[in-house]
Amino acid sequence: MRRIKDKELINKYIKLHNIEDLFNDNIRSNLELLFFSKRELIFRDGGQVEYLMFFVEGKAKVYSSLKNGKLLLLDFYKELDTLGDLELITNDLASCNVEAIEPCVCLGIPLKTLKNIYHEDTKLLNFLCSSLGKKLKRSSRNSAINLMYPLESRLASYIISIGNSNSKVIRFDETLTIISELLGTSYRHLLRTLNNLCDKNILMKENDCYTILDYEKLEALAADIYK
Incomplete structure (x- = not known):
């Protein structure tokens, strides 16, 4: 500080x-x-x-x-x-x-x-x-x-909440292990969910970061956003 x-x-x-x-x-x-x-x-x-x-x-x-x-x-x-x-x-x-x-x-x-x-x-x-x-x-x-939403929705909400409105590139500063803990899931389940979002052409993985390909679909998937 x-x-x-x-x-x-x-x-x-x-x-x-x-x-x-x-x-x-x-x-x-x-x-x-x-x-x-x-x-x-x-x-x-x-x-x-x-x-x-x-x-x-x-x-x-x-x-x-x-x-x-x-x-x-x-x-x-x-x-x-x-x-x-x-x-x-x-x-x-x-x-x-x-x-x-x-x-x-x-x-x-x-x-x-x-x-x-x-x-x-x-x-x-x-x-x-x-x-x-x-x-x-x-x-x-x-x-x-x-408590009430599946991981896919929680992850979409988390990505939107940590993201920068001026950029579609999401770079996770934490390890996926920490993110899985924050979202109350396992590392493997988180990785599968990220891969599913890539398969749906909502995200695209590039080296150590993800690019949002379809923000509207990501937002619809999130339903309720962490605020």
Whole structure:
């Protein structure tokens, strides 16, 4: 993580996302810009949380580490999602991993600054409550996708969720073993499913990446998209 205090750049992101009224003067003076590289862990399961963060650029995936060593996909975070809100309220350690899918930028407020004042700031508190509600709704929906849809649909949804709208090339940064864990399946089943999508001319494998040949079919196959 790289952190800077650049008032001009901070104000640029605040105006870009129309959140000028969200921060009072005391909080605004403590805002920092936090930069994360692709694949960097923003939160680590069981780690200390130092900031309340507001996503202003980029995308990250959220997954939990189970006691049996497996991983489980929970959610995706993007612009204006918040991180650290639950930990601020409960004073707990991070309960999941948050990993940058692409370079990410967050507005960060040190939790030690907020501990004794956030409950008096109605605008910020309402925003955090709304954000928590939206994440709970998304998490429930994503859990339903994990339980109720076949792997082909879950994989299509995952590819769309991690993809870049400006590119049809999908390059998996993780091993297929990790992806199979995130999607709750075996490596062999995942490989068969990827090959089936290639046989259907939806994907095409090229060296270490896949190209989307038919985005509409992939989207139709996904049905519900991880959000």
